[in-house]
């Protein structure tokens with residue numbers, strides 16, 4: 001199976017449960033933390049907040065190593081959710 005990356009937080013779906021679309025089908029773009037029932041769980045979060053969240057996950061040993069977090073932070077601007085903010 002192809003590893004899916006959440007297009008909001010950048011975390012792979014191997015460690016996260018898939019989010020749900022409005023029709024309750026599983027999302028292949030977003031994880032359950034970020035996306036439920038067809039909408040984002042946090043509408044006001046920015047890409048900077050997401051970086052802080054990842055750094056915090058490293059500090060609290062929440063399943064992400066420092067190297068992984070750095071890598072994910074580099075990919076964040078290319079994710080679907082954050083690409084959109086450049087257009088708006």
Ligand SMILES: [Zn+2]
Pocket residue numbers: 006007008009010011030031032033034035
């Ligand atoms: Zn996510």
